[in-house]
Amino acid sequence: MSPNSHGKVPLTVIGGFLGAGKSSYLNGLIHRGIPEQSLIIVNDFGDINIDVELIEYHNDRMLQLSNGCICCTLGGTLAERLAKAMRLHSRPRAIFIETSGIADPARIVDIAKVSARLELAEVVCLVDGGQIMRYQADRFIEETWCAQLHAATRILVNRLPCGEEERLIQRLRDINPTARIENMDRQGAGLMSSRSAAVDTRPRYRIPVAAGGWKSVSLSMHSPIDAKRLQDLLLGFRDVLLRAKGFLHRQDCSSRYLFQLSGERVNWQPASGKSGSCRLVCIGRSGERFDRLVTELQDLARSERPH
Numbered sequence: 001m002s003p004n005s006h007g008k009v010p011l012t013v014i015g016g017f018l019g020a021g022k023s024s025y026l027n028g029l030i031h032r033g034i035p036e037q038s039l040i041i042v043n044d045f046g047d048i049n050i051d052v053e054l055i056e057y058h059n060d061r062m063l064q065l066s067n068g069c070i071c072c073t074l075g076g077t078l079a080e081r082l083a084k085a086m087r088l089h090s091r092p093r094a095i096f097i098e099t100s101g102i103a104d105p106a107r108i109v110d111i112a113k114v115s116a117r118l119e120l121a122e123v124v125c126l127v128d129g130g131q132i133m134r135y136q137a138d139r140f141i142e143e144t145w146c147a148q149l150h151a152a153t154r155i156l157v158n159r160l161p162c163g164e165e166e167r168l169i170q171r172l173r174d175i176n177p178t179a180r181i182e183n184m185d186r187q188g189a190g191l192m193s194s195r196s197a198a199v200d201t202r203p204r205y206r207i208p209v210a211a212g213g214w215k216s217v218s219l220s221m222h223s224p225i226d227a228k229r230l231q232d233l234l235l236g237f238r239d240v241l242l243r244a245k246g247f248l249h250r251q252d253c254s255s256r257y258l259f260q261l262s263g264e265r266v267n268w269q270p271a272s273g274k275s276g277s278c279r280l281v282c283i284g285r286s287g288e289r290f291d292r293l294v295t296e297l298q299d300l301a302r303s304e305r306p307h
């Protein structure tokens, strides 16, 4: 993938809900090989951009956009960054944008469309198959989630529960009857459902511009943390907490860890070789319960502080 015969630069938008696997997918693309001089733009919803640390692209052509959701508050910034990149002496040969987990990729597609120098390559939507039923049953999440699926030209599903593949894929197909749907868990035979020739009668989804109702907090966690206590606390707030991630020290090990909570799954991964501050980012629905979670996390961080 590199500038086409009209000199336009291909743009790939990588979207999907919180924790769906966007960064992991982008890392896979990078490992398999993307054109040299590709520009990667990573947006995180929150004041610190953990995702930038997760992307294994050791190149100065990586931009981070933090402190807001790319599709609304950062629309202008993104357009400016793209315009600036296209004016560079050595223009990027391809552009990849990883959106925040609550972004509507359609808005980014709109920005790309107004540039005569960009060409939309594809809009990928990652889906955590284990969360499909939960998201569909939750009015707060459903609108965002459906808009993301709806904007996609390709849907990549992972973590599909055994025996439920067909039923869940059909749910996705109902929302977006034209996108190609692939099961990432099945190596080789990934294609579940290809683009159909059916007339697109999909209802139009659009995420409210203000992305209201979402909240992201980032907490300093300087002292080594009791991993079980932290996990139990976070899992106890699963009704309002949609995603948690950060770099932390554990009491039972000496190294720094990348901590991730997505769906009901908790993952600790040694972040060896990486130094830096220890912070935890929590993203969820704003309200009293989310504030309560933040207070309890602050208490936990304080109680872990060495005397």
Ligand SMILES: Nc1nc2c(ncn2[C@@H]2O[C@H](COP(=O)(O)OP(=O)(O)OP(=O)(O)O)[C@@H](O)[C@H]2O)c(=O)[nH]1
Residues within 6 Å of the ligand: 016, 017, 018, 019, 020, 021, 022, 023, 024, 025, 051, 054, 100, 101, 126, 158, 159, 184, 243, 245, 260, 261, 262, 267
């Ligand atoms: N089993 C499995 N786990 C995955 C897959 N993709 C991602 N994960 C796990 O899901 C968690 C979130 O993955 P990320 O790639 O950071 O997800 P994301 O969509 O970039 O997350 P946000 O940017 O926070 O919205 C991590 O713990 C990953 O290891 C997958 O294909 N299979």
